[in-house]
Amino acid sequence: MSDKQLILMVDDDPDLVEAVSMKLESENFRVAKAYDGIQAWEQIKAEKPTLIILDVMMPKKDGYEVCDEIKKDPEYKDITVVLLTAVGAAVTSTKYTHRGGRTTMADEYIPKPIDLDKLMGIVKDYAHWS
Amino acid sequence: MERMKIEGIKLSNELVAIIFDDAQNKKDCGSQFCRLLAGSRVNLPFLSVTNTGEDPRACFCVALEDQDMAKGIIAAEPGLESDCELISSVGLITVFHHQFSLGMLGLLLNILGKGQVPIYGLASSLSTLNFITDYAHLNRAVQVIQDYFSISFDQIYARPDTPAVYREPKIKTYGFSDVLDLSVLELEFQLRRLPEWGLAIYDLGNSGIKFELVLAQYGKEKYLRLSLVFKQQWKEILNNHMRQAIRKDCGEMFHITSPAELVYFFGPHFGERYGIANSTFSALTGKDIPILLTGCSGSVVYLVLPEGKAQGARTLLSETFENPSRANK
Numbered sequence: 001m002s003d004k005q006l007i008l009m010v011d012d013d014p015d016l017v018e019a020v021s022m023k024l025e026s027e028n029f030r031v032a033k034a035y036d037g038i039q040a041w042e043q044i045k046a047e048k049p050t051l052i053i054l055d056v057m058m059p060k061k062d063g064y065e066v067c068d069e070i071k072k073d074p075e076y077k078d079i080t081v082v083l084l085t086a087v088g089a090a091v092t093s094t095k096y097t098h099r100g101g102r103t104t105m106a107d108e109y110i111p112k113p114i115d116l117d118k119l120m121g122i123v124k125d126y127a128h129w130s
Numbered sequence: 131m132e133r134m135k136i137e138g139i140k141l142s143n144e145l146v147a148i149i150f151d152d153a154q155n156k157k158d159c160g161s162q163f164c165r166l167l168a169g170s171r172v173n174l175p176f177l178s179v180t181n182t183g184e185d186p187r188a189c190f191c192v193a194l195e196d197q198d199m200a201k202g203i204i205a206a207e208p209g210l211e212s213d214c215e216l217i218s219s220v221g222l223i224t225v226f227h228h229q230f231s232l233g234m235l236g237l238l239l240n241i242l243g244k245g246q247v248p249i250y251g252l253a254s255s256l257s258t259l260n261f262i263t264d265y266a267h268l269n270r271a272v273q274v275i276q277d278y279f280s281i282s283f284d285q286i287y288a289r290p291d292t293p294a295v296y297r298e299p300k301i302k303t304y305g306f307s308d309v310l311d312l313s314v315l316e317l318e319f320q321l322r323r324l325p326e327w328g329l330a331i332y333d334l335g336n337s338g339i340k341f342e343l344v345l346a347q348y349g350k351e352k353y354l355r356l357s358l359v360f361k362q363q364w365k366e367i368l369n370n371h372m373r374q375a376i377r378k379d380c381g382e383m384f385h386i387t388s389p390a391e392l393v394y395f396f397g398p399h400f401g402e403r404y405g406i407a408n409s410t411f412s413a414l415t416g417k418d419i420p421i422l423l424t425g426c427s428g429s430v431v432y433l434v435l436p437e438g439k440a441q442g443a444r445t446l447l448s449e450t451f452e453n454p455s456r457a458n459k
Contacts (some may be wrong), residue, residue: 014226018257115454
């Protein structure tokens with residue numbers, strides 16, 4: 001089994017998933033990918049990642065729901081969850097704003113568009129602690 | 131033989147394709163039309179433009195509900211109507227992750243051609259291949275792809291939810307990237323030869339060649355113009371391969387432009403928000419940055435430029451688009 005830590009990247013934007021995955025792999029992480037909330041759970045159960053980068057606006061099951069379920073599950077509650085919340089300043093007509101993100105049990109919240117270098121810093125910090 | 135795996139397929143709502151072909155040498159018809167659409171808050175979920183030769187070609191898609199607005203813009207603007215073809219009731223089929231694989235691209239072209247699924251436009255993004263076809267053919271395209279690739283039913287996403295629509299004073303991005311030392315292959319062939327050319331491109335994949343960007347536009351007399359951007363080191367192999375595959379008796383032709391550079395950037399909901407392409411063109415118009423190819427699909431904007439222009443383009447684009455890495459310094 002690899003010693004590299006596994007990060008699960010979940011977003012319905014395949015381009016963002018790819019960009020983040022390439023960055024994570026260049027930083028010596030293993031990466032699993034999912035494009036909706038249901039797939040995310042399948043990956044969590046199959047792979048038990050160290051950390052999940054989780055978009056909130058997704059089809060089938062949104063990121064808030066996935067985050068809540070992870071944090072309420074004794075088997076998975078210790079997985080670090082980093083929520084990618086919507087563009088806070090510009091979007092006013094949805095519940096998916098950065099402000100809304102603070103009501104969940106996520107470990108970290110990052111508003112989109114994410115600074116990929118900043119995201120890597122956060123991931124490395126949490127991965128180091130775990 | 132093990133099937134190639136793909137991670138998902140997305141299907142769009144019903145769209146309208148607008149193709150400008152030759153446009154009487156109006157090399158700015160792409161940017162002109164983008165400006166007019168942005169002024170009317172019309173989103174472009176897809177854009178594919180070539181400007182390398184003497185006959186520029188552009189393929190745009192707008193939502194079905196924006197069709198009348200687009201028609202009105204074309205009718206009101208002198209010179210746009212004469213070289214414009216509107217194809218009603220089209221859809222976008224998005225396949226990911228392409229892994230920059232010519233093998234995957236070639237196989238998709240081959241099977242879609244054999245499956246009688248027409249292609250009116252094509253653009254790649256960082257992860258996706260986006261094909262424009264008849265809306266009525268979307269399900270058949272999915273079936274054909276499922277027959278040849280490994281993908282399960284729950285990886286198919288049909289008809290998106292209400293898109294995010296907003297405008298920012300300075301458009302936020304995830305950052306800019308460029309790729310240097312490139313060549314651009316442009317190939318023209320009749321759409322009925324799609325299966326054969328798909329196979330030829332598939333064979334190229336066995337040489338280990340990856341693409342950086344692929345675009346295509348449908349045009350006059352049912353010809354498809356396909357543009358492949360790749361690292362310059364592969365130029366000789368591609369040139370030889372094309373010479374062997376080309377059928378001049380079918381009116382096919384190709385040429386390779388070299389060297390070239392690629393700039394790309396992407397941001398949240400770029401495919402859903404109006405004005406992104408227009409902001410891109412506006413930033414570079416009149417600044418001695420000729421744009422050879424433009425592709426906007428998925429979340430990504432791609433610009434292929436002559437050698438030596440990428441850095442200048444990035445600097446100019448940074449005045450209109452926000453780079454988060456720079457913003458945080």
